[in-house]
Amino acid sequence: MQLVVARIGRAHGIKGEVTVEVRTDEPELRLAPGAVLATDPASTGPLTIETGRVHSGRLLLRFEGVGDRSAAEALRNTLLIAEIDPEELPEGEDEYYDHQLMDLDVVTTDGVEVGRITEISHLPSQDLFIVERPDGSEVMIPFVAEIVTEIDLEEQRAVVDPPPGLIDDRAEIASSRDES
Numbered sequence: 446m447q448l449v450v451a452r453i454g455r456a457h458g459i460k461g462e463v464t465v466e467v468r469t470d471e472p473e474l475r476l477a478p479g480a481v482l483a484t485d486p487a488s489t490g491p492l493t494i495e496t497g498r499v500h501s502g503r504l505l506l507r508f509e510g511v512g513d514r515s516a517a518e519a520l521r522n523t524l525l526i527a528e529i530d531p532e533e534l535p536e537g538e539d540e541y542y543d544h545q546l547m548d549l550d551v552v553t554t555d556g557v558e559v560g561r562i563t564e565i566s567h568l569p570s571q572d573l574f575i576v577e578r579p580d581g582s583e584v585m586i587p588f589v590a591e592i593v594t595e596i597d598l599e600e601q602r603a604v605v606d607p608p609p610g611l612i613d614d615r616a617e618i619a620s621s622r623d624e625s
Contacts, residue, residue, distance in 0.1 A: 446544060447483065450475040451504075451525040456517035462496075462505045463517045465525070468567055470540055472504065475527045485524040492525065541596060550602040551576050551586070554594060559605065559612055560584065574603070584612050 450472075454464035469475045478497060484490030493509040511517055529542075543565045551559040551574065564575035565588070572588040586592060586605055595604035605612075 446529055447526045448529050448542060449485075449524050450482070450527045453520045453523045453525065455521060456514045457500070457505050459514045460507070461511040461513055461517045462507045463520055465504050465506055467504055469527075476504065476506065476525075480527070483526040483528065485526060489520060489523050492520075545598060546574070546596070546603070548601070549596070552602055552604055554604055554606045562603065586611065
């Protein structure tokens with residue numbers, strides 16, 4: 446099974462280093478020197494990590510055969526993909542790989558069916574479940590503990606406790622003007 450672990454950003458310096466946007470909770474395992482990663486687009490890879498370091502809070506990688514800024518810049522926006530065992534589980538108790546969450550049924554805490562997870566969007570601030578509702582429409586649900594209260598892989602479901610207005614039209618509008 447393939448897992449996207451990073452996206453290559455801009456070139457850094459003149460010796461072929463690139464910044465990377467990390468998309469794994471295990472960068473020390475997936476993005477270590479010597480790791481061979483597939484790429485998307487496939488024509489740019491596979492890439493073997495030669496060195497890695499953190500600079501100003503950003504991970505910088507250098508790949509074998511990429512020795513200058515021009516070659517590094519040509520890799521911009523390439524996705525780095527690691528091959529993992531489908532049975533492998535993340536180290537943390539409340540961590541999941543995307544493939545484990547895809548197609549889970551989503552229900553509210555009181556048992557009302559919301560839909561099925563069709564996509565997981567990784568944003569800088571949080572991840573979002575893209576849920577297809579039974580009528581074909583989509584709803585986005587933030588993957589945060591306050592809303593997604595349970596992931597049950599055996600039952601293939603995610604239990605959510607959405608605030609009013611997230612998945613229906615029960616939004617509560619509060620205004621300071623109403624107090625006068």
